[in-house]
Amino acid sequence: MKKLQLLGSTLLCSTLLLTGCQSHEDKVKEEKKQEAKKKADKKKQQKIEKDYREHAKTFFEDMYTGAHQVNMQLDDHDSEKNDFKRRKNALEKDYKKYKDGMDKYPIKDKKNKQIHQFITDIYKIDKANQDYEGQLYDIKGLDNKIVRKLLCQEYFYYDMAMLMLGEKYENLEFEDLFDKRTVDYINTIITDGGNEPQNTLATFIAHQGEDKQATKAQIKRLPKIDLDRYSKIVTEKDDETKSADRTNKAIDEVNKRLDKDSQISHVKGSVNSHFYDVIKAEDEMFEHQDEYKEKLKQAEAQDK
Structure with missing residues (x-):
């Protein structure tokens, strides 16, 4: 009886050892499989x-x-x-x-x-x-x-x-x-x-101040220069901006100089500070309008 018990214990231990070895082998195989998949996925992603x-x-x-x-x-x-x-x-x-x-x-x-x-x-x-x-x-x-x-x-x-x-x-x-x-x-x-x-x-x-301008009916259909559409695309969170109120005051100053068919629309929200600077620059460039007109006149004469 003792011999049978000893034999049973030996068989049980052997079975457990074999099971443990198989589990380890399976784990190693799975790890290798996953590693190979990672390499394949990495290569695929690189391509x-x-x-x-x-x-x-x-x-x-x-x-x-x-x-x-x-x-x-x-x-x-x-x-x-x-x-x-x-x-x-x-x-x-x-x-x-x-x-x-x-x-x-x-x-x-x-x-x-x-x-x-x-x-x-x-x-x-x-x-x-x-x-x-x-x-x-x-x-x-x-x-x-x-x-x-x-x-x-x-x-x-x-x-x-x-x-x-x-x-x-x-x-x-x-x-x-x-x-x-x-x-x-x-x-x-x-x-x-x-x-x-x-x-x-x-x-x-x-060309501002010339006799030829759009009619009142045409002006109603004219698209306005809208800075919001560009500003929201080029502006990042950390970029410096100017408030709508401050920007619109600058726009009003420029609009006083512009033809009725050339007005800039008010912005609805804050805009990239570069656009504010550009509006101010446009206003300042009107101080040289006569010079620009003369240069344009000379260029047009040369083209004829």
Whole structure:
């Protein structure tokens, strides 16, 4: 009987040892399996992040050759309208292509997420600008000279918004993320091809006070220069802002100098302090209006 008990105990111990060994082996196998999965997932994610950069590069190139490529004759009103339609269609088509493609790229990399937000902000600013321009072209009978005058002011604020956007994302250091050609595309998009915003504003100011203005009926349909639409895109939480009350007082001062068809809308909330500074600068630039008018007159004479 004792021998049977001893044999039973031995068998039980052996079984427990075998079970323990199997449990350990299973645990080791599971750990190796999980480790292999982590490596595979990491490799897969790295490919996603790399492929996303190529996707972003394609968007910048599409924007450079499409929505940000101007092809028109300045003395042909139909050419201007047709080129606007082309740029508008290009913006929507290229952004849709980018956005739809994002289904393939569930990005997690911090830099890539910033690039994605940068692209989204570019689209929002371009869309706001094109909405304004489109409303001008939709006003029946609006003289082309008036359209150009108003677009000078709109493009001044658009250019300033783009420069602020570049400042917002300067920590991205695009030179370290993309090849030189793509960086050049980005710089051209942000700086409007190196255009100097103050020259655009000077042209606008030179045209103020001319006899030709929009009719009362047309003025009712004119889109106003609305700084809220740009400020909310380029402003971050820590950025310095100016209150709506203070900004609107500055706007009122500028509006006193502007034609009735060129008025700037009051802002509804606080705006980026850069926009406040720009409004004050526009007011001050009127002190040189005669100089701008003379330069514009000379330039127009040379073009004839």
